[in-house]
Amino acid sequence: MIVRQVPRYLLIGSGRVARHMACYFDFLGIFYTQWHRGMAEEVLASHARAATHILLLIRDDAIADFAQFHLADVRGIKIHFSGVLNVDGVYGAHPLMTFGPDLYAREKYETIPFVVEAGAPAFADLLPGLPNAHAEIAKKDKAKYHALCAMAGNFSCLLWQKLMHDFENEFGLPAQTARAFLRQQTDNLISDYKSALTGPLVRGDHATLSKHIHALKDDPFAEVYQSFINAYRAQEEKKS
Numbered sequence: 001m002i003v004r005q006v007p008r009y010l011l012i013g014s015g016r017v018a019r020h021m022a023c024y025f026d027f028l029g030i031f032y033t034q035w036h037r038g039m040a041e042e043v044l045a046s047h048a049r050a051a052t053h054i055l056l057l058i059r060d061d062a063i064a065d066f067a068q069f070h071l072a073d074v075r076g077i078k079i080h081f082s083g084v085l086n087v088d089g090v091y092g093a094h095p096l097m098t099f100g101p102d103l104y105a106r107e108k109y110e111t112i113p114f115v116v117e118a119g120a121p122a123f124a125d126l127l128p129g130l131p132n133a134h135a136e137i138a139k140k141d142k143a144k145y146h147a148l149c150a151m152a153g154n155f156s157c158l159l160w161q162k163l164m165h166d167f168e169n170e171f172g173l174p175a176q177t178a179r180a181f182l183r184q185q186t187d188n189l190i191s192d193y194k195s196a197l198t199g200p201l202v203r204g205d206h207a208t209l210s211k212h213i214h215a216l217k218d219d220p221f222a223e224v225y226q227s228f229i230n231a232y233r234a235q236e237e238k239k240s
């Protein structure tokens with residue numbers, strides 16, 4: 001029987017993900033210490049020496065330097081949560097979720113899958129105590145994997161923000177008018193992503209597409225609309 005050491009986590013950072021992870025660890029009853037750069041460096045050194053697992057929950061562009069300057073001599077396993085970075089000596093485990101300012105319920109944290117880079121220790125050794133699902137990704141694929149996540153999550157958010165803003169400001173329609181539509185679109189994607197697309201693109205309704213482009217002509221999103229048409233057509237041609 002393998003007896004695993006009780007982990008001693010150190011969470012570094014005080015941003016959104018650090019707050020969410022601290023909250024999740026509290027739910028799970030996992031002991032941790034925390035440090036952020038508003039605290040004394042001696043505290044970091046002492047927490048880092050005692051830690052078995054060090055989560056660098058700081059800006060992507062600060063992770064490599066921070067690990068090199070502050071953690072080069074400590075023995076604990078170092079982990080970052082960036083979906084795109086490859087950093088020597090720091091394993092990548094990306095929680096595939098968006099973390100906003102508000103904390104979530106325990107059940108929501110438990111449904112977050114971690115996409116872990118190949119070559120990292122087994123999940124139970126990398127993030128002991130976390131019951132989350134996990135999957136592996138090759139380091140060379142991380143940039144494209146994360147580009148897809150950012151496109152789907154961030155760009156669809158921009159489109160919905162645009163719709164709600166223009167509803168309110170151009171047409172005097174309350175933003176919540178769009179809620180049922182947004183929920184149903186999301187539900188359809190979750191239940192069968194392949195059949196979730198409706199509308200003029202999938203119907204090949206060129207007259208409506210032209211009207212839309214014309215109606216958007218003074219709007220920076222006209223280019224976005226046209227580039228979606230182009231990408232959709234290129235993708236369909238590739239399939240045939």
Ligand SMILES: NC(=O)c1ccc[n+]([C@@H]2O[C@H](COP(=O)([O-])OP(=O)(O)OC[C@H]3O[C@@H](n4cnc5c(N)ncnc54)[C@H](OP(=O)(O)O)[C@@H]3O)[C@@H](O)[C@H]2O)c1
Pocket residue numbers: 013014015016017018036037038056057058059060062066080081082083094095096097098099100
């Ligand atoms: N937010 C998400 O939805 C999400 C999802 C998945 C993965 N991630 C990953 O999680 C990590 C943290 O992201 P986040 O959203 O929590 O970012 P965030 O809210 O912007 O917080 C960034 C944290 O990094 C700290 N920091 C920045 N530069 C630093 C430095 N040189 N030394 C020490 N600390 C430094 C900041 O400290 P100050 O407060 O002092 O500036 C802050 O505590 C990133 O790797 C990100 O890619 C984020």
